[in-house]
Amino acid sequence: MPLNKAFHALADPTRRAVVRRLRDGAATVTELAESFDMALQSFMQHLKVPEDCGLVKSKKVGRVRICEIDHQQIGSAEEWVSEFCRARERRLDRLDEHLNNVGKKRKKHDK
């Protein structure tokens, strides 16, 4: 299930850091390893998890491996969380409206 995979991939600080770095554009594995101050070999191990989760995809161009975010996968997580936020905001708006109405009625009653 894509959502399970996406959230699982985000449940680790190194994986989140890779995703955040790639948000600004594709990068080679060497560039990524450098920006995390890691040996290429160790970094390859770290990269395996978000790749397995389908959050990051990579392709070999000549002798270089280029990584980028799989926006479809992270998009499903974005959608779930933002729908959650919007629904919560709508609920708070309704509460706000209700409290305003109670306030108005009270004022009217106090007059």
Place this chain on the structure above:
Amino acid sequence: MPLNKAFHALADPTRRAVVRRLRDGAATVTELAESFDMALQSFMQHLKVPEDCGLVKSKKVGRVRICEIDHQQIGSAEEWVSEFCRARERRLDRLDEHLNNVGKKRKKHDK
């Protein structure tokens, strides 16, 4: 780490369903079990994970256990994902602007 916990809690369909149900307000464990068409005992097992992750908190009021979302925990996940979206949108805006400028220069050149 709160973010790890929050994303871990969201990486499972039952846990997401509990969170979505509680988004609209607190509910007793019995109400939750009913809305998931589950025996109370089985549901209690399912509820344990988001509670352990700190995404859902519960308190006993008399003989009833009331569950609600721990907004601080899910808030950190919201923040991370929405910051990710905003930064991506800003990047797309800049790309859009760049392409517009290229288009304008081309038109000028073609005249």
